[in-house]
Amino acid sequence: MLPQYATRLVAAGAAAASLVGPVLSATCQSYTSYSQYRHEPYSTGAYALSYQRPEPACRTFNSTAVEDAILQIKNLTTDPDLFRLFENTYPNTLDASISWRGFAANNTEEELAFIITGDIDAMWIRDSANQVAPYRSVLKSKDDDIASIFRGALNLQGRYLIISPYCNAFLPPPEANLHVQPNGASYAVTPPYDHHVVFTCNFELDDFGAFLQLSHDYYTRTGDVDFFGKFQWIQAIQSILAASEALRKPTYGPDGAWIPPAYTFQSQTMTAFGTLGNNGMNYPVNYTGMVRSPFRPSDDAAIYDFQIPANMMLSRYLEATAQIMEKLPNAPQGLAGEMREMAAGIRDGIEQYGVVTAPNGQRIFAYEVDGFGGQNLMDDANIPSLLSAPSLGYLEANDTIYQNTRKFVLSRSNPWWCQGSVINAVGSPHIKPGAAWPMAAIMRAMTSDDDDEIINSIWEVLQSTDRFGLIHESVNSFDASQWTRSWFGWGNAVFGQMIMELAERKPELLKESFQPRHRGSL
Numbered sequence: 078m079l080p081q082y083a084t085r086l087v088a089a090g091a092a093a094a095s096l097v098g099p100v101l102s103a104t105c106q107s108y109t110s111y112s113q114y115r116h117e118p119y120s121t122g123a124y125a126l127s128y129q130r131p132e133p134a135c136r137t138f139n140s141t142a143v144e145d146a147i148l149q150i151k152n153l154t155t156d157p158d159l160f161r162l163f164e165n166t167y168p169n170t171l172d173a174s175i176s177w178r179g180f181a182a183n184n185t186e187e188e189l190a191f192i193i194t195g196d197i198d199a200m201w202i203r204d205s206a207n208q209v210a211p212y213r214s215v216l217k218s219k220d221d222d223i224a225s226i227f228r229g230a231l232n233l234q235g236r237y238l239i240i241s242p243y244c245n246a247f248l249p250p251p252e253a254n255l256h257v258q259p260n261g262a263s264y265a266v267t268p269p270y271d272h273h274v275v276f277t278c279n280f281e282l283d284d285f286g287a288f289l290q291l292s293h294d295y296y297t298r299t300g301d302v303d304f305f306g307k308f309q310w311i312q313a314i315q316s317i318l319a320a321s322e323a324l325r326k327p328t329y330g331p332d333g334a335w336i337p338p339a340y341t342f343q344s345q346t347m348t349a350f351g352t353l354g355n356n357g358m359n360y361p362v363n364y365t366g367m368v369r370s371p372f373r374p375s376d377d378a379a380i381y382d383f384q385i386p387a388n389m390m391l392s393r394y395l396e397a398t399a400q401i402m403e404k405l406p407n408a409p410q411g412l413a414g415e416m417r418e419m420a421a422g423i424r425d426g427i428e429q430y431g432v433v434t435a436p437n438g439q440r441i442f443a444y445e446v447d448g449f450g451g452q453n454l455m456d457d458a459n460i461p462s463l464l465s466a467p468s469l470g471y472l473e474a475n476d477t478i479y480q481n482t483r484k485f486v487l488s489r490s491n492p493w494w495c496q497g498s499v500i501n502a503v504g505s506p507h508i509k510p511g512a513a514w515p516m517a518a519i520m521r522a523m524t525s526d527d528d529d530e531i532i533n534s535i536w537e538v539l540q541s542t543d544r545f546g547l548i549h550e551s552v553n554s555f556d557a558s559q560w561t562r563s564w565f566g567w568g569n570a571v572f573g574q575m576i577m578e579l580a581e582r583k584p585e586l587l588k589e590s591f592q593p594r595h596r597g598s599l
Contacts (some may be wrong), residue, residue, distance in 0.1 A: 108173035109196045110566035112547060122158035122538055126546035129165040130172055137175035138220045142215040143168050146577065149481075151501055153554035153587045158539055167547045167573030170208040171226070174566050176200075178229055181236075187235075187308045190229025192248045195566035198257050199276035201246045202234050203374060204567050206287035211574035212293040219301040226306060227295040234288050235313035241270045243340045244278035245376070261364045262307040265357065267341040282324075282370035283461050285317045286390030290469075290517050295448075302528040305404040311412070316404065320413060321391070324369040325422075327448070328361035342371060350377035350506060356408045363448030366426030373514070374459035375507040379443035381453055385431040385539040386461035388423050389471040395420035397470075405429070405599055436490070441482040442466070455493055456551050457488040458514030458551075460571070465522045474524055487521065497554025504551065508561060514552035515541050516568045519575050528586060538572065538593050548572050 111393045115127035122146035133139065133327040147164055152158045174193050181187035190206040209230050212223045241265075259272045266278045282563065292310070296302065305311070314405050323339035341357035355361040359371050359505060362382050368391060369382035395416045403413035427442075434453050435441045442463050445453040456463045463487050467474040474480075486503060487490060493506040495513035503517035504510065515538045522534040541552040553559035579586055 079495065083152055098409040101137070105131065109564060112183065112196075112545070115544060116544075119544075120157045120161035122156060122161075124158045124542070125544055126158050126161040126165075126539075126542060127544060128544050130159070130168065134599070136172045136458070138178070140168075140171055140215075140226075142221055142223055143212065143555050146215050148467075150576060150580060151257055151586070153584055155588050159591050161546055162539060162542065162548075163576045165549060166569035167211065167453050167576065168392045169547070169569040169573070170212075170566060173206060173564075175226065177255060178225070179251060179252050181308075184308065187232050188225055188229040189233045189250060189252065191233060191253055191281075192230055192254070193566075194246075195564045196562060197246075199246045199248060199260075200233070200237075202237065202280060202284035203245065204289040205230055205234065205547055206291040207365055208570045210291060211577060213298050214574075214577040216295070216298040219299040219304070221299075224295070224299060224301075227291065231288070231291060231295065231310065232308055234291075235309045237274075237289060237314045237500060238284075238313045239309060241275050241277045241278065242316045243268065243280040244275045245269055245281050245284050246276040246279075246371070248274060249412065250277050262374070262554065263345060267338075267357070268391045273382045276377075279342065279372040280324075280370070280377050281372045281374055282368055282384060282387035283374045283390055285321065286318070286387060286394050286461065286469075287372075289398045290390070290392035292401065293394055296398075296401050302401060302404045302445060305401050306587075307336075311402070311405065311408055314398070315409075318412075318419065321368045321419060321468070325364070325366065327364040336367075340369075340371065349497045352570050353378050355548040360451070361449070365446070365448040366422040366425065367448075373457060374461060375457055376507050377411070377457075377505070377507050379445055381447040381451050383430065383446045383448060384428070385427060385442050385444060385446070386465065386469075388427055388431070388471050389466055390461040392420045392423040392427070393469055393471045395423075398481070412472075419541075428581075435481070435485055439481040439485075440478050442478060445464060454490075456482075456491055456503055457507075458517035458518065459505060459507070460520060462486075462503070462517070462520065464503065464517065464524060465520050468520065473490070474526065483524075495554040499553055500541045500554050502525055502534075502537070502554075508551045511554055512561070513541075514551050514568075515548050515586050516550075516571050517569075518573050521572075521577060525574050528583070531583070531586055532589055532591070535575075538595070539589050540590050 119125040139308050150163055176193045177191040192199045192200055196205040248257050260276050268277050326336050334485055338358050342353045343357035344352045346352050353371055366566040367383045367388045370384040370387045399413040399416040402408050430446050433443045445457045493504045500513045502513040504512050518534045518538050522531040525531050543557045543558050549560040550562035550565045
């Protein structure tokens, strides 16, 4: 019997003439299993990090541009552990997560790419966008080998956003013939969805932002404006705008009458963050101009629905992608203007309701608000986060309110700040107190201009892998052997992105030693 991972791709190759990617050998091991063990040759540094790349024949996509980038970073780095972690993580999406590539059944020019989140056989809109985004560093033309992955991801994400805009994770398209089992969990969701299309239906606003950001990245790097007018991108934007407008509505109308929400969610769960209270409607909200996000980027239920980082992301990339829309001759008249108008309204709402006074008297961004005065002062490791605001392009890193917020987030004032001898980083209620997320330490480095802070953050990430050489979801801040998820595709992608960005803005830091005796001090 073939390993599950190989079975899926061999079946796709036999049944789908549209398959354009390599068919894996029957001897290829499931990467979910492969990533649970250390493999030689180990890196020659103190951390002896495992080599975690599959054999070339077992990789789900091979890109010359990405392989060239790996060699470029090898020549820039001196620390063997740092290079090994980059060597494993940067290509990880291509090595193991491109579950299927092909074309739409009704259009043989419409590329599709089904990208699994890692150890779960489903495609999250947000995760898949973040898993592909780091390759913008090597994307220079629509003819590059990696460009088809961007187009395939955007086309399939667009399809899903049209079919079920309130859902967040999806099963393979019929064209793939992958036969993945539907999610057996029971949810009561409004509006209803097709269980043979949708894997989970937690509405997370950052899905919209992630799709728009990936669209912006592809357009900015390639200038390929024609792509956006060919298939369903315009309809996907219309679906995003319609759903967002529905979720801007308050709980009560001008006359005080209750307004039924556009989206509700209830499930049987052992955790309060796995369902929405108030009969699936969550806490009431006032009108703010922002868009509700009943679930966070962590898939956890929000306390207050106006999640500030997700609204930052949506505003930023609605404005950015309006520039694409206005260049499309087949775009409906006024659609680019609608995008800009919503972006401006969201930004105004953030400034009016999302900036609050912290206990120390400083003005900071809240994580969540309800528009009635309710505010949740915290940050979560999952991106978009408050910490990530400059990386999103929403504001400059030297913005005063951001700097105040950053100090709050990276301190004991943030209830999800995890401090310890292994790693100091923001955690998440998705796991538990004391479980720091390396992804947050990576984002700390990505949003800092301080060399010592960047070096120390990277050093902590290196020692948090428990010698596996991959980015875990979370790690006990005092014990690197206690972690969750050996294969976390999103975290791997963000580390690769950080190194590629440092190669551009601070290449001298990649020459540093990150061995234990060279730990930086903050």
